[in-house]
Amino acid sequence: MDINELIAIIKKKLSDKINIQNIEIEDKSFLHKKHKGNQEGKFHLKLNIVSDELKNLGRIESNKKIYKILDQELKETIHSIQIFIS
Template identity: 65%
Template structure:
């Protein structure tokens, strides 16, 4: 899977399962390119969300919700994610 397809899938899944005012997903894979655990075909994403729904939740609960929604992508295509909620 290429990064553009992955970003489109992640964006669609989050938009359909969380009330969002805005979403921005950035490829930050270059941050891991020299790490020993870096795997070809796995990406690092920075996900910036504006969501009243998530903001009202405890941080651990909002992160768990996002991880649950993206479980398949995390297992197959994502090395790590950075989540920013505003």
């Protein structure tokens, strides 16, 4: 899977389950290319999400909700994920 496919899947899955006003996803994998634990085909992503629904849940609960929705991707194609909610 390439990064553009992954980003499209993440946007669709999150938008289908959460009321999101805006979502931006950045590929930060290049920052980790030389790290010992870096794996080919595993991505490092930064999510910037504007969502009143998530903001009202609080940080821990909103992150849990996102992790649950992206469970399969986290197991298969995402190595690390940063989540910023506003």
